[in-house]
Amino acid sequence: MYTIIENAHIVSPDLDIANGSLLIKDDRIVNVASGNISAPAGAKKIDAAGMLTVPGFIDVHCHGRNNFDFCDGDAAGTALIAENKLAEGVTTLLPTTLTVSEEQLASALAACAAYDQKSGCRIPGVHLEGPYINPKCAGAQNPAFVRLPDAAEVDRLNAVFPVKKITFAVEMEGGTAFTAAMLERNITPSCSHSGAKYADFAAAHQAGLRNLSHFCNQMTPLHHRDIGLVGAGLLHLDVFAELICDKLHIDPAMIKLVFQTKGAEHVVLITDAMRAAGMPNGEYDLGGLPVIVADGAARLKEGGALAGSTLQLATAFKNVVEVTGLPLKEAVKATSLSAANSLKLTDRGRLEPGYLADIVMLDESYTVRKTMVGSEVRFEK
Helix, strand or coil, rough: CCEEEEEEEEEECCCCCCCEEEEEECCCEEEECCCCCCCCCCCEECCCCCCCCECCEEEEEECEECCEEEECCHHHHHHHHHHHHHHHEEEEEEECCCCCCCHHHHHHHHHHCCCCCCCEEECCCCEEEECCCCCHCCCCCCCCHCCCCHHHHHHHHHHHEEEEEECCCCCCHHHHHHHHHHHHHCCCCEECCCCCCCHHHHHHHHHHHCCCCCCCCCCCCCCCCCHHHHHHHHHCCEEEEEEEECCCCCHHHHHHHHHHHHHHHHHEECCCCCCCCCCCEEEEEEECCEEEEEEEEEEEECCEEECCCCCCCCHHHHHHHHCCCCCCHHHHHCCCCHHHHHHHCCCCCCCCCEEEEEEECCCCCCEEEEEEEECCCEEEH
């Protein structure tokens, strides 16, 4: 089946066509061109009406939405999150867990396994955030469930549903060996909730570490006597840095510095959203810890530490464009291509022939108007 999108402002990494068309066969893009494309007889036509048309967003770090958390282990809630993420322009999602018991993690992954992938965004696997973190850097994670890196536990969870990414503290006992073990399993290792010194990072980097989760948050800051994890992320340009670009977790000047230093191709925009995303202000919880949401900011009721976010990815994209002043064809790399590359997903992140027809259309205010997954319109506003 052929689908043609016409009258689109097409923006893809290193590509900006003011008025173009995309031809899709089944779930893949087969042609992208300026102006009109001749479509086979019977092709479905979609008029983009001049809207910004970009690759579907990829959120590799999201805990929940609409008052559901993936750690609830609720299959219906998991499906609801995956469907509502389409309204943010997200077409690929890694449900992200918390530092909880193995039993609760297994329940969360079983709920993901029950998701049929036919109505919401794609879920190729999950992101385990913890439980192998530094208890002194737990942040909004529950320190009662912190434990040492355990590849056997990951194997048991991976048998329930694929684990695509894991965030842990590299300085914990066995951290460097764990880095290599995850890479052997085609799981992307990432560091955060960590008090690692630069030497700890360097050992893990030698073992293959190339990712830092929610960069700058819950990690050793830059210091002139030990550059820590923040310094490591800025120094090593081959490392992907996740950023929560809500202008709260990261100051606008730091957002600009990270993009200027690393380039958009090594920055991964994330939401780190918790269950209050898409919900009104009020009291919620994260991993069993009470959270107060006020003016869009989620903070632990006790102590006031930031507890995830209520950010939506389309808003993060808008913030980056406004803060950095980057051309759209550069900024858009951070919404999809960088995430795809960090996970070695080679079939998404660009609007080019051969790539999946995962597409988002946004109006001039960066509001998502249409989200397509494999050429199927799954959200429309």
